[in-house]
Amino acid sequence: MGTCPTLSAMGALLWFRDDLRVQDNLALLAACESAEEVVAVYLLDEHSPEIRPLGGASKWWLHHSLKALHAELRALGIQLIFRTGAAREAIPALAKEVQASAVFWNRRYGASRAIDADIKQHLHHEGIQASSFPGHLLFEPWNIANKQGDPYKVFTPFWRACREQPAPAYPKDAPDPLGGTPSDFPTASLDQILPLPTWPHEFAQHWQPGAAGAYEALEDFLDHTIDEYADGRDVPALGHTSKLSPHLRFGEISPREVWHAVAEHPAHDSEGARVFLSELGWREFAWHTLYRHPDLATRGLDRRFDAMVWEHDPEGLTLWQQGKTGFGLVDAGLRELWRTGTMHNRVRMAAASLLVKNMMIDWRLGEQWFWDTLLDADEASNPFNWQWVAGCGADASPYFRIFNPETQQKKFDANGKYVNRWAPDWMAHTPVVDLRESRARALTAFDAIKGLPR
Numbered sequence: 001m002g003t004c005p006t007l008s009a010m011g012a013l014l015w016f017r018d019d020l021r022v023q024d025n026l027a028l029l030a031a032c033e034s035a036e037e038v039v040a041v042y043l044l045d046e047h048s049p050e051i052r053p054l055g056g057a058s059k060w061w062l063h064h065s066l067k068a069l070h071a072e073l074r075a076l077g078i079q080l081i082f083r084t085g086a087a088r089e090a091i092p093a094l095a096k097e098v099q100a101s102a103v104f105w106n107r108r109y110g111a112s113r114a115i116d117a118d119i120k121q122h123l124h125h126e127g128i129q130a131s132s133f134p135g136h137l138l139f140e141p142w143n144i145a146n147k148q149g150d151p152y153k154v155f156t157p158f159w160r161a162c163r164e165q166p167a168p169a170y171p172k173d174a175p176d177p178l179g180g181t182p183s184d185f186p187t188a189s190l191d192q193i194l195p196l197p198t199w200p201h202e203f204a205q206h207w208q209p210g211a212a213g214a215y216e217a218l219e220d221f222l223d224h225t226i227d228e229y230a231d232g233r234d235v236p237a238l239g240h241t242s243k244l245s246p247h248l249r250f251g252e253i254s255p256r257e258v259w260h261a262v263a264e265h266p267a268h269d270s271e272g273a274r275v276f277l278s279e280l281g282w283r284e285f286a287w288h289t290l291y292r293h294p295d296l297a298t299r300g301l302d303r304r305f306d307a308m309v310w311e312h313d314p315e316g317l318t319l320w321q322q323g324k325t326g327f328g329l330v331d332a333g334l335r336e337l338w339r340t341g342t343m344h345n346r347v348r349m350a351a352a353s354l355l356v357k358n359m360m361i362d363w364r365l366g367e368q369w370f371w372d373t374l375l376d377a378d379e380a381s382n383p384f385n386w387q388w389v390a391g392c393g394a395d396a397s398p399y400f401r402i403f404n405p406e407t408q409q410k411k412f413d414a415n416g417k418y419v420n421r422w423a424p425d426w427m428a429h430t431p432v433v434d435l436r437e438s439r440a441r442a443l444t445a446f447d448a449i450k451g452l453p454r
């Protein structure tokens, strides 16, 4: 197509969002099957009110992930255009600019659904076909409900209901390359739309964004770790988890691919496989909860928590963010987070509990810090898990169950390997709270709201 200013009569626009892959990408397949020419776009939307602007760590990941996707699409004969703007205006305008006869995308499940619905309507009005496909979940949220047709509020029956569904669709291969060279529409550069943040010095030592990195992580997990997962997943120094979360977050691999890779593995009947799939179930539960509660990041599902009186403690928050709380496991986790863009799940729970329950700092402030620093931060799992720890979420840990960070350290890092790796100086910091007193204070605060309506 060379420098052709528009697509041919049967050209399609493919809109990438949280699905940065060519394998098992239903929108990409449909576009390639139905159109003679395809042009793709990634729109960085920081303007639409329904969109939560990405945190710094996520931008680092996204930059590298889009670079990898750009090359993969080129090999298929598809140009990936980079733009910025509010999607309601930018996508229909781009569809017109390239004279696309159809626009394809994979679904989103948070507040941004409203944007997609508006755009679909607008495009139809303009005589442009708009088609959406199952996105980054195993089961569409509207298909999982209890006998009364209500969404599940507790994980075990939710996951049982999911497992009773037909297995998630078998993953599809990438399409064959389209004939011809990719188009040459005007595009911003990746550096323009997503300049790399300067602070993540170490991320590249730990991560390889893009589908190749995702498949490597999956293979490594299946070859070496799945057998150890059930017991090892709770021990931060072992690293016996899949490290798939940022890859899943940006859709470089689909959960269907992960599901079927486990199902086909010789260990598919093992405890490790069962527990691992149920962790994918928690991811699913978080997204299904967001689907019903798009305000998950700002309001506790348990409305009693609207009345909770939190401490105003900016200094305490800073000490926590910097990993200087004087509690080894928590400090190690927060420094691991800053340096590598991740934190082990067990430590996330202990760190969040110290902030919310012992320090009595609003869970939303911790959630925002994780949003900015986690590479896997997503709009469902992050607030869902913060609410879980705080005691106001779905199937949450009750407010009165307060993690003791010292006991957690003794239990899950008995030899000190993890703490010494990330925060060897932790003892130099004065503990930010007295554990016994702060626990009593938290319980009193909960007593004050527990009689209110949920």
Ligand SMILES: Cc1cc2nc3c(=O)[nH]c(=O)nc-3n(C[C@H](O)[C@H](O)[C@H](O)COP(=O)(O)OP(=O)(O)OC[C@H]3O[C@@H](n4cnc5c(N)ncnc54)[C@H](O)[C@@H]3O)c2cc1C
Binding pocket: 233, 241, 242, 243, 244, 245, 246, 248, 249, 276, 279, 280, 282, 283, 284, 286, 343, 344, 345, 346, 348, 349, 352, 370, 374, 376, 377, 378, 381, 382, 383, 385, 386, 389
């Ligand atoms: C306070 C807090 C905040 C969190 N924020 C996020 C977040 O923003 N994004 C995120 O993906 N996970 C989040 N988690 C969940 C969990 O810590 C990470 O998914 C996990 O540590 C990622 O490592 P892994 O890929 O090696 O996980 P594995 O143990 O290998 O699990 C496999 C996959 O299951 C999913 N998963 C596992 N546990 C959970 C869970 N509790 N909730 C949702 N999905 C889960 C992830 O996609 C993960 O990649 C949070 C947990 C806590 C306690």
